[in-house]
Amino acid sequence: MMRRDVRRSRLMVLVVAAVWLPARMAWGGSPVRYAPDVVGEGRIFLVALDVAPEVPQIAVTVPDSLVLFDRTPLPTASRTRKYYFRARKPTQRAEIVFGLPSGKVVVPVTIWSFEDLRSFRKLKGVLLPRRWPLGERLPELKQKQTFPTGAETKQPKRKDRSGWLAYSDDDIWAMQPDSTIPRWHWTNIVHGCPVHGRAIYRKRSYYPWEMDATFPWRWKIRCPVGGEEYPSNDFAHGDMTSGPFPDDGIGGGCLYKGN
Template identity: 35%
Template sequence: MNSFVIACVCTGFAVALASGLSAQELKCVQKPIAWMVGQENRIVIETPGDCGQLEVAAPKELELFDRWPWRQGDTQQKLYFRAKSPLAEGRMAFKAGRYSLDLPVQVLSWPQAREPRQFEKYQLPRIFPIEGKDGYKQGITFVDEEWLGQLRKEGLPNADSLAKALPDLETLFYRMPASTVPRAVYVELHTRRGCPVCGPKIYQGRSAFYPWVLDYEKHPWKVGCPDCGRWFPSNDFAKGDMHSGDMPDDGWGYFPKGEKYPYCFISYYACMAYIRHYRSLPYAFAEQYSRSGDRRFARAAVVSLFRIAEQFFNLALNLNMRKTYTRQAVWNGRIVPQSGVNTLWAMMFVECNWEAGLVGGIYAPAYEMLWDYLQSDDAELLSFLQAHGHPEVTRMADVRQFIEDGYFRTAAQACMDGSMIGNQPQGQRAAAELALFLNSPRSPE
């Protein structure tokens, strides 16, 4: 019986899983390297053909919130877990008749997870600097103070009505797709089937690449056909339903019967919801704050930045959840590699050409527009973050440190690791912008 343990690291809470297997027994073929509290992950168990439906036992800190329907003869069983709270040591048990598998599991606190650990050839987390320490940002260094003054002078008409129209923090936080979900820039790569209902008519008179309709508020986690008006997939992914209806997609694609390649509805939504919608929110809210001084805008901006930082920090640990690995897996109907991953050309949340420009174009100026707000505690913000998986965040200094680590220092290391390069010189420019923004003793490196 061979066994291995993959420990996880993350500025949140993380879960380390291990699997044991032998011929004609159960084998865990998909699991996260790191699993943070609040995040949902698919666990895939490979089974012999005569294996019945698995009985599952897990510590109370892990919630089995759904499972793919089992059918006689299945050789894979898919289970969906949510990590809820810290766990020093526990076991997940899978059993059916004479077949069984135990997976040791541990949930790490954010401070424990931030400590250096090794995964194969990589030291984790991939956050700059990898070796040693560095000071944190001490002031505004990226935007012009005169420009900020001009924004304040111009003001914001109807600021109060605009602030009242802001989405609530809960909605805003979860509108950003989790980086545990695959991201794919096309619904299908290898085929041109078009809509599952009306076929290739979807392309007539529309984009050959992006003909699908998205509605982030009325149809979250759905992709619409502009021709027949139907929304896909059939399951309510937003509510944790991974399998219902005639065209379900659990994040890893909907497979029509007898076909090799899936429709990538959920992964397309995750990609486009970020690049077309969520990425712009921190800057928009931060500018409204700069113009009005209304802390409601600042609170919304920081919640969105914090959520982005959280998802990037996940990618500093879960190297096989970076865009290249999840995109190729979902397009080809496969599972992400569990070992042998590399950072070169791995990308981060989306394609490098889209990602690299966000550093200086959106996130760095947004953060500095919020600088004065981030200097004094906001009880409402801190309470919200503590209730959403971050009890360690008790001061605004903790918020600043998490955002700087989770996004800016993760992005800096991604540039140096070759994960966020893009068309030259996008990666070099992003690295230079990050050095200017961080303005720390080691940022010139």
């Protein structure tokens, strides 16, 4: 069931890309640094608050349409506290309540269903869904698999050396990170490895990181100098924050001397 939901979520990536665009970003009197207005069903999203480092753990209340699955661990030296949620089911208004020392802060979020995501509309001047041609329905151009025909897989010309034929389509599909994470193919491109810095570029200047391609995929990369793995958090199991070099896929992770 989970794999089917993940697949549906990823297939909608072009449709829901604009849903993240209209968001609250307040740096004045509000402690809310970032919060989305609308998210899609099953999506991961972030709410960031401006909170003094000495403030203890903040109580967070969510309705049953949301689940809070991780947050910035304490103690922390940063004023930015991140809270990670997943939208469980559609609702017009889901209120996230943060119990700050100065009083309660309510962050409302609308959760769209998959049908909502496919509906043509304008949201703050942006035409949705974000797929081309904009504002037009997609014709069903392909009704069945055309290549390979199926005979090739039954009688392969050469032996499968990689072992991928032993895994199901769902297993291979699940190796991809959730499409809700705005990931980038470079990792700290300017400063390099969190421990060894730019020394990782001495042997290979273009993406020198090593990857373990064994199954199951753990979403880790390995430093070519020291062999240590990054990020320190277990992203595959919903851990976005643990260890000395966490990376939530949203930015600012795996830093070298704070950069």
